[in-house]
Amino acid sequence: MDRYGTFKEMVGSAAERFKEIGKKETVRVISHLDADGITSCSILVxxxxxxxxxxxxSTVQQLTEEGIGQLAKEPYKVIVFSDLGSGMIPAIRQSIPDRTVFIIDHHELSEETAAPNIVHLNPHLCGIDGGSEISGAGVAYLFSRELSAAAGRMAHIALIGAIGxxxxxxEGFQLLNREILEEAIRQGSIKKERGLRLFxxxxxxxxxxxxxxxDPYIPGISGSxxxxxxxxxxxGINPQKEDGTWKxxxxxxxxxxxxxxxxxxxxxxxxxxxxxxxxxxxxLTGEEQGSPLRDAKxxxxxLNACGRMNKASLGIGACLGDRRTKLKAIRHLEDYRKAIVSALKWFETSRGSQAVVEGEGFVIINAKDQVLPTMIGTLASILSKSRHVKDGSYILSLARNLDHTTKVSIRLAGVESNGEIDLRNIVALLADPVGGSAGGHQFAAGAIIATEKEEEFLALAQDVLSKKGMEEVIRN
Ligand SMILES: [Mn+2]
Known part of the structure; x- marks a missing residue:
């Protein structure tokens, strides 16, 4: 049997294990709060x-040891981690050994992949790349459709997770994601077209x-x-309609x-x-033309906006097709746009103050509680694509969570990213010495550190990034 066959068997046996749960049990679901986590969660729901x-x-930005410790105090006997958990098996095994735990994830595995109380479902366990072939929502979909015909009709929602x-x-979607796309097209929930890639x-x-x-960059037009x-x-295209509104x-x-x-x-x-x-x-064929829910992107x-504004429940409701929740979620998109604008304004006015340190090849932004921790990565991403920061510079940004921890994000400025640089390694290099935990991807990484370690972290970051920044300058 090839690895896809093995994975399908693994999905099947995880579903069998789930059927053993008593119907009276209340299932505790903890999911990631990004678009993939929200879609995963809605399929499970x-x-x-x-x-x-x-x-x-609940949806969380990151699964921490403390978070798992909190679950130990709750009465739930069955816990499902979705779009997260694979990297936290030691903590799960130690803190909640007496609960039945399902991990439905697609993130990289850590050294430990098994424990007696854990049913672990992750494509990496079968040698399938969860980074490109299937998302958390895809795994949740394959699992859930074994247990529910209604969840089996949510292939389009799984695909939104993969896009997220x-x-x-x-080349479009590959392998498992492509199968899910074909399923969604068969179900009539998605229509695929070829066209201008403009968001x-x-x-x-x-x-x-x-x-x-x-992205794509259009000279003379992007940014103007x-x-x-x-x-x-x-x-010869009039940008306005006859009534004067914009087309x-x-x-x-x-x-x-x-x-x-x-x-x-x-x-x-x-x-x-x-x-x-x-x-x-x-x-999405079921959504009206002109609606923010019509185009999967x-x-x-x-959904990302809902998550970052701490309104993941609205996103989940929107995925489940609840009309009133959809309208509320759309209204929140407006709040999100305003939050982005105010974060950018804060950045502009803070340049030259202690909160924004700009050096050769790097920018360090310490927003403290001036920017939502869920927005700080978005701010760094936007800056990385803007003319505010020189291409090739590192953008490191910090904002505080409510629980005495600080969220760190790192990005590299420039449209074309340098394939040699892995931001995940760099952020780990900075966070490890202060006892923080790092994660993310090559081009977008982050960490959580204790707020009391901020200064120590910033001193180290400034030292490391100024050296790295110089290296890049010399190499270029
Ligand atoms: Mn994911």
Whole structure:
């Protein structure tokens, strides 16, 4: 049997183990609070509710030893970790050895992968890459559909999780994700189209979608509202409707859309891959045209926004198709945009103060409690794609959680990231000496440290990043 066969068997036996749980048991679900975690959680919730099982759900930014310790004080006998947990098996084994634990995850494994009270479901256990082939939501979907026909109709939600974890590459979805996509298309919940890869086709004015488009980068247009409007006029596309409101991409005629696509490619002729503007568009057939839930990528942004604004429950409700919750979630997207704008404003006004240290090849931002800890990574990501920070610079940002810990994020500025640099290693190098825990990916990593260690951490960071920054400068 190949590794996919082994994985399918593993899914099947995890589901069998789940069937052994008494129907009277309340299942405690702990999920990650990003888009993948929220979609994972919603699929599990549908599975539980369709089996008339009770549940209690929380979403967390990171699973910590303290968090697991808290679960020991709760009365629940069955705990499901979703889109997290695989790296925390020693703590789970030590703190909650008397509970039945399901880990439904796709993150990298740590040394320990098994314990007597844990049912561990993770594609890495079978040699399948959970980084690119399947997301947490995908694993939750494969598991849940064994237990519930209703959850089996959520392939499109699983795919939104994969998009959230940036698993769709230039070649589209691969392997297990591709199977889930095909399933969603068969179920009629998703329509796949090929078209202009511009975020916000459903909801943004065209000139705004063009202005905010940094990937793909469009010279003279990315970052420039006036450039975007002039460009549309050059192409003979009136950016406004007759009533004076702005047109969205979905308002264009097929012929206008073709003209826009060609125009964007022409503008990018000097770039490495001018045709990179074309990509797959995934439309949720059950959502209205023009809704932020219509395009899977916009849906994903909405879920991330819910998570970061501490309203993951709205995101879960939106995935479950509850109409009123959807509308509330959409309203929260507005709050999220405002929070981003205020974080950026805070950054602008804090430059030159102690809160923002700028050196050769690095920027260190210590927001303390001025920026939400759930927003600090987003701030760093936006800065990494903006003209505020020189390409190739490290952006390290800190903001405080309520529990006397500090959230750290690190990004590398520039549209084209350097494949040699692994930010996960760098953040571990900084967090380990102060007893912090690091995680993340090559291009976006983070850590949690004790707030009382902030100063020590910052001194070390400044030292390490200034040396690294210099190295890069010399190499370039
Ligand atoms: Mn995930």
């Amino acid at each position: 549908r599975m539980l509710s369709s089996n008339s099982m009770r549940y209690s759900v 974890d940036i698993q769709e590459g230039a 916000g086709a459903q909801t943004r004015a065209i000139h705004k979608a063009l202005e905010y488009c940094t 509202e006036s450039g975007s409007i002039a460009f549309l006029h050059q192409l 969205k991409i979905i308002d264009l005629s097929a012929e206008e859309l073709q003209r826009l696509t060609t125009g964007v490619i022409m503008r990018r002729l000097g770039e490495k891959k001018p045709e990179d503007v074309l990509g797959n568009i995934y439309l 916009e849906f994903c942004t909405l």
